[in-house]
Amino acid sequence: MREITYREAITEAMAEEMRRDSKVVIMGEDVGDFGGLTGTTIGLIVEFGSDRVMDMPISECGFVGAAVGAALQGIRPIVELGLADVILVAMDQVVNTAAKMNYFYDGRSSVPAVFRIWTGFRRSGGPQQSQSNEAMFAHVPGLKVVMPSTPHDVKGLLKSAIRDNSPVIFCEPKGVYADKGPVPEEDYTVPLGEAKVAREGDDISVIALGAMVPKALAAADALAGERVSVEVVDPRTLRPLDGDALIASVRKTGRAVIVHEANTFGGFGGEIVALLADKAFHSLRAPIKRIGGKEAPVPVSPSMESAVVPGESNIVEALRELIAA
Amino acid sequence: MPLSVKDLKELYRIMLLIRRFEETAFEKALQGAYANYHGGMGQEANPAGVCHGLRRTDMTMITHRGLGVPIARGVSVKDIFAGLYAKEPSPTRGRIPVYHMAEPSLGVLGGTSMVGSVIPLAVGSALATRLAGRDDVTISFFGDGAVNRGDFHEGVNLACVRKLPIVFFCENNFYAKSTPLAATTAGGSIVARAKSYGIPGERIDGNDVVGVHETVQIAIARARTGEGPTLIECETYRWTPHSTAGDREFARTEEELAQWKAKCPVMRLEKRLLKERHMTEEEIRTVDEGIKQEVAEAVAFAEAAPYAPADAAYENIYA
Secondary structure: OOEEEHHHHHHHHHHHHHHHOOOEEEEEOOOOOOOOOOOOOOOHHHHHOOOOEEEOOOOHHHHHHHHHHHHOOOOEEEEEEEEHHHHHHHHHHHHHHHOOHHHHOOOOOOOOOEEEEEEOOOOOOOOOOOOOOHHHHHOOOOOEEEOOOOHHHHHHHHHHHHHOOOOEEEEEEHHHOOOEEEOOOOOOOOOOOOOEEEEOOOOEEEEEOOOHHHHHHHHHHHHHOOOOOEEEEEOOEEEOOOHHHHHHHHHHHOOEEEEEEEEOOOOHHHHHHHHHHHHOHHHOOOOOEEEEEOOOOOOOOHHHHHHHOOOHHHHHHHHHHHHHO | OOOOHHHHHHHHHHHHHHHHHHHHHHHHHHOOOOOOOOOOOOOOHHHHHHHOOOOOOOEEEOOOOOOHHHHHOOOOHHHHHHHHOOOOOOOOOOOOOHHHOOEHHHOEEOOOOOOOOHHHHHHHHHHHHHHOOOOOOEEEEEEHHHHHOHHHHHHHHHHHHOOOOEEEEEEEOOEEOOEEHHHHOOOOOOOOHHHHHOOOEEEEEOOOHHHHHHHHHHHHHHHHOOOOOEEEEEEOOOOOOOOHHHOOOOOOOHHHHHHHHOOOHHHHHHHHHHHOOOOOHHHHHHHHHHHHHHHHHHHHHHHHOOOOOHHHHHOOOOO
16 A cells, blocks of 8 residues: 555545535635645645635634634534644634534534644644643533544544534644555545554553554564563544543553653543543553653753653553553 | 615514513513523614514624524524523523524524624634625624624634625624723724724614614625625613623613613604604504513413423534
């Protein structure tokens, strides 16, 4: 199968959906001729025109609100926010409006919009350009939250998100953006709400989100040399969460490490811990471990940044600790 | 097109229906029948004048102030009272405050509790009609309190750069919640802001239903023919406090209220109808009695209706 990058898979998913359905439009800053901060809309304005690939003013409350208003009348906006930090400017329209409108309209209109956010660390982004804020959105009934980790999954999940009739927060970790992988050229979808076992194993489960999935796989390789069989599970969707898949894995292995880029306090990992404590308690042979960013804003300086960011070595360390326990 | 006698009578009927509804809705809230109501009494000429003559497919984005727009667009007072009481037969079975209700089939767009957040939503409605190739317009209702939200600027700016089919209709009742306009709004004029967006702005007497209707018709015609948005500042006054949840008055005086009550929009049209002999006192009484009965029946229906079962809370969270 041909291989393309995560970034290219996103562009391909949007282009295919825009060809399939004329109601799908893109709204965001610099998404037209410039091609978006993420580079994922490059070329789309040429094929679809400026009525469907709409450059927006730097006016997040305005255009996020307008996307919600348009979605309520059947338009299917893909809203590119760029940095995940930027969606916080429009939190009112996302949380108070988009998440609640299906309830308000009693199901007679809904908000089939996708809000694309670029999450996590990139070199020296600093405190306001490095956040992983997925847990804030996963907390809100009415929103769906997706965080794909591979080129294959991002194409299939973005297509599902675009076709979904509820608002979807689509988290794209910067750490996997340049990753290459096999992606079918034909139309396919990955359903929302289905976790994936990224690597099968028997001794310990690593439940990893987004950019931590490849790091967890690398840690699993390292542990294989020590005769420890590590299973890596990628939830892919945070809400609705495929709890059954996570429970099944931990019931099998009896040990669990949860890892995400976001800092741990109040992070999504806590939700998974609660689920496992409730449903897999009697299978546990060791305490559940959580690994995430340290409790600090993400600094610019490489020396400080690398200390705050979780990496493969943190996962390896936690795995060894749990196996020894 | 000038208003016919039939139009004037219909405007009167709608304003009177809104007035009788508002009186009862306010009174019942004060009695504790439901948690809260942000009355729109005194501002009836705005929903009536704006909504008269709209196509069913034209969209109206409502605010939390009063329920005149849904009534003017044809939502029954029975449904609305059931909503105020949060009872089972109301639009969302009682899940949301009825003053944010949506009725897409009648062109009523649902609001939000955040004052001013409705403006970008209305802009999105206008964008959707444009993308769908329809020549329908959207009317964005909001109050003077909303014009200091960034959402006002962001929404109006976006609509103007894309020349969307929308009318921004500001009901200026001179108080943002309980704080007077001068203490909250720089520049001394809302309509003056139109100039900075390069669109027409009109300041009008919001208690003159005929004037409201005629001004809005011009703005609608502009929007429909692709000439873009208009900002209308409509000066009016609410006769009741910001909400019944904290019904204290600080800045508003009895004298000011009395002055505005003397400019009652309903009485103003009633006097004209009588003077020009389009209606008799007897006919007006008959209309009023019919409306009072409609309102009383709606209240009785709402009071007798059951609450929805608790499970209804989990309906329609996702599409």
